[in-house]
Amino acid sequence: MKTVVKLENISKSYEKGKYVIKNLSLDVYEGEFLTLLGSSGCGKTTILRMISGLEHVTDGKVYIDDKDVTEVDPTKREVNTIFQNFALFPHMTVYENVSFGLKMKKINKQEIKERVTEVLKLVELDGFEERYPSQLSGGQQQRVAIARGIIMNPKVLLLDESLASLDLKLKKMMQIELKKIQKKLGITFIYVTHDQDEALTMSDRIIIIEKGVIKQEGSPKEIYEHPNSVFVADFIGESNIFKSTIIHIDENKTIVDFDGKHFSIPRNEKDEIGKMVNIMVRPENVTISTEPFQNAIKGVIKTIVYDGSITKLFVDNEGDFDLRVTVKGSVDYKEGDTTYIIVDDKDIVAIREENHEE
Amino acid sequence: MKHKTLKNLIIALILIFLYLPIIILVLYSFNTSKMNVLFEGFTLDWYKNLFNNRTLLEAFTNTFIIAITSTITSTVLGTIGAIGLYKYNFKFKSFINLLLYIPIVIPEIVLGISLLSVYTLTKLELGMFTLILSHISFSIPFVIVSVRSTFSKSLDTYEEAAKDLGADDIKTFFKITLPQIMPGVISGATLAFTLSLDDVVISYFTAGPGSNTLPLQIYSMIKTGISPDVNALTTLMLLVTMIILFSLTFIQGRKIVGEKK
Numbered sequence: 163m164k165t166v167v168k169l170e171n172i173s174k175s176y177e178k179g180k181y182v183i184k185n186l187s188l189d190v191y192e193g194e195f196l197t198l199l200g201s202s203g204c205g206k207t208t209i210l211r212m213i214s215g216l217e218h219v220t221d222g223k224v225y226i227d228d229k230d231v232t233e234v235d236p237t238k239r240e241v242n243t244i245f246q247n248f249a250l251f252p253h254m255t256v257y258e259n260v261s262f263g264l265k266m267k268k269i270n271k272q273e274i275k276e277r278v279t280e281v282l283k284l285v286e287l288d289g290f291e292e293r294y295p296s297q298l299s300g301g302q303q304q305r306v307a308i309a310r311g312i313i314m315n316p317k318v319l320l321l322d323e324s325l326a327s328l329d330l331k332l333k334k335m336m337q338i339e340l341k342k343i344q345k346k347l348g349i350t351f352i353y354v355t356h357d358q359d360e361a362l363t364m365s366d367r368i369i370i371i372e373k374g375v376i377k378q379e380g381s382p383k384e385i386y387e388h389p390n391s392v393f394v395a396d397f398i399g400e401s402n403i404f405k406s407t408i409i410h411i412d413e414n415k416t417i418v419d420f421d422g423k424h425f426s427i428p429r430n431e432k433d434e435i436g437k438m439v440n441i442m443v444r445p446e447n448v449t450i451s452t453e454p455f456q457n458a459i460k461g462v463i464k465t466i467v468y469d470g471s472i473t474k475l476f477v478d479n480e481g482d483f484d485l486r487v488t489v490k491g492s493v494d495y496k497e498g499d500t501t502y503i504i505v506d507d508k509d510i511v512a513i514r515e516e517n518h519e520e
Numbered sequence: 521m522k523h524k525t526l527k528n529l530i531i532a533l534i535l536i537f538l539y540l541p542i543i544i545l546v547l548y549s550f551n552t553s554k555m556n557v558l559f560e561g562f563t564l565d566w567y568k569n570l571f572n573n574r575t576l577l578e579a580f581t582n583t584f585i586i587a588i589t590s591t592i593t594s595t596v597l598g599t600i601g602a603i604g605l606y607k608y609n610f611k612f613k614s615f616i617n618l619l620l621y622i623p624i625v626i627p628e629i630v631l632g633i634s635l636l637s638v639y640t641l642t643k644l645e646l647g648m649f650t651l652i653l654s655h656i657s658f659s660i661p662f663v664i665v666s667v668r669s670t671f672s673k674s675l676d677t678y679e680e681a682a683k684d685l686g687a688d689d690i691k692t693f694f695k696i697t698l699p700q701i702m703p704g705v706i707s708g709a710t711l712a713f714t715l716s717l718d719d720v721v722i723s724y725f726t727a728g729p730g731s732n733t734l735p736l737q738i739y740s741m742i743k744t745g746i747s748p749d750v751n752a753l754t755t756l757m758l759l760v761t762m763i764i765l766f767s768l769t770f771i772q773g774r775k776i777v778g779e780k781k
Binding site for chain 1: 674677678680681682683684685686687688691695696699700
């Protein structure tokens with residue numbers, strides 16, 4: 163796969179000694195939908211701004227299409243940004259907004275007209291040329307912003323929390339639409355968000371960032387099913403994470419003990435008896451029963467949340483820890499019922515965190 | 521119902537209080553009687569008189585030359601100043617911000633005297649030039665304050681978006697920044713213009729021979745009582761200012777069409 167954007171050991175600091183981004187390297191491949199996911203203040207927007215050139219890198223190099231653009235002005239980089247609140251020019255019509263970039267490139271009027279018409283058709287806004295941004299709905303504004311970016315045929319389109327200001331229903335719709343546009347045009351999208359649902363829905367690849375450092379990268383499936391740290395497991399989706407202790411090591415499996423229950427996980431060469439391992443299981447992967455069961459975790463239902471297609475149960479194990487259980491449809495249990503929770507070995511993900519710097 | 525009548529009555533009283541003096545002034549400028557007491561008949565004689573009065577006509581031209589030059593200069597300088605104060609960080613920035621308000625709040629007479637002493641000290645001959653200079657200096661803070669109020673975080677993003685789309689600094693300024701801060705620029709210019717047009721105190725100190733302005737002329741004319749030609753003159757001034765103000769408001773209204781409904 164061809165690399166379109168390459169970040170080489172980039173760092174950013176606004177104050178001497180304090181780094182927002184520290185020594186980060188990243189390759190972005192042609193045609194992919196890449197999401198930078200992280201909580202607010204983790205530095206994801208700064209990374210995006212360093213790619214667009216609106217922010218200088220303190221250290222390191224930025225390459226776009228194999229060219230070193232570290233010192234290149236944002237006006238000359240072949241990337242375009244869709245800003246958080248779209249940043250449509252309020253004193254210009256849709257036509258003027260969308261054609262702005264081409265006018266700056268001094269392209270002739272006839273060609274501008276053709277390209278604007280074409281791109282507005284693509285985002286299904288033909289006929290809106292003479293409207294002002296304030297006369298458009300949120301979703302329409304969003305589409306103008308996309309049109310204004312993709313008309314430039316950028317190597318990469320950067321999207322900065324571009325759906326955050328839309329209401330939930332529109333957001334879901336635009337997620338699918340964005341993905342469709344991206345597939346159709348084949349342009350690389352780098353999308354920044356703090357919304358893990360959004361990341362899972364749209365991305366080909368997700369980069370999870372915390373405190374300016376990449377925590378994990380992979381496809382949505384990889385990240386959801388095999389988080390490599392407690393942080394990622396907790397950040398993506400809901401999870402039950404237990405601290406368990408290794409009690410036995412076999413040829414290819416390790417037995418851990420948690421609350422007197424034993425679970426088997428694949429063996430890691432660094433495993434030692436007595437060592438602590440986090441085991442994680444997703445709430446939808448556990449089975450709940452009122453009958454006692456061997457190796458089942460006993461608990462009392464504290465809260466039941468009915469959520470339409472699923473029901474969420476919060477189970478309390480005598481105050482030691484809480485368990486989350488998700489079941490399809492509705493349940494017959496009442497709050498206060500004693501239940502047994504069965505966790506199958508195959509649903510357990512072991513998280514062995516090597517570096518405990520913090 | 522009663523409540524509504526009372527409300528309308530109050531509104532009517534306020535309007536009468538505000539506009540009656542102006543209406544009387546305009547009416548009396550067409551009065552045949554020399555006294556501002558009774559309306560005796562309609563005439564345009566006072567207007568004719570005006571156009572034969574060379575001193576007045578000269579003052580009239582002076583006033584507008586001063587107002588227009590000082591408005592244009594102070595608007596350009598004030599806008600640049602406001603942008604500089606908003607965009608850049610430098611030493612003593614907050615102190616300069618504070619200094620801006622001093623010319624706005626200090627008594628005009630103090631400003632007038634201090635300007636006069638500067639001109640005397642620098643041996644600048646009092647006249648049109650010193651008048652224009654003085655008007656520029658007291659207008660700039662008003663322009664800066666007015667322009668500065670239009671800056672916002674979203675303007676920063678618009679500018680970034682323009683750069684992202686390939687617009688250099690100059691194009692970004694003329695295509696994005698200026699249209700966006702236009703309301704502030706126009707209201708700053710309007711303020712500067714009206715302040716210059718009716719300034720008496722500062723002009724009194726900084727005018728010299730051959731640079732008489734209308735407010736100064738009227739001020740000296742009414743020492744001997746208000747004559748109907750003063751009425752005619754002020755009516756004309758009123759008309760001219762209104763035309764200018766309305767056209768500025770019209771431009772402003774058109775510029776921000778579509779921005780806010």
